[in-house]
Amino acid sequence: MYVCSCFGVTEKQVKEHASAGACTPRQIASACKAGTDCGSCVRRIQAILGRGNCPRRELLDQGVPALTAEPAVVGEVAQLGEAA
Template structure:
């Protein structure tokens, strides 16, 4: 699914940025561009970050 139409970033693109270490929407914008232009996708970007943070402790156990 497309997250950011401005740069054509998909859910996978944003998830890859998180996997590379991005932990804020600004870091995601720097890595893949999502959320760096008009900002309409920032809520979705933050939701992907939150979901990733929730899954991270479970993945280490």
């Protein structure tokens, strides 16, 4: 069954990307473009992802804080801005 008509993405493909580690609709979109055109499939993608097995989600549920940008990268961006 098609989840995303715009890009011809099936429910099976979304589940395969989820099994490969895509935990959010944005990650699914990065993997196969589903949800990036009209957006009508995003809720269906969310439903398919549900509360499935996602390593990062499990860490958040255990109280481990979400990862933020590494300071080195932020510092490099700041240096680029100063050089301009």
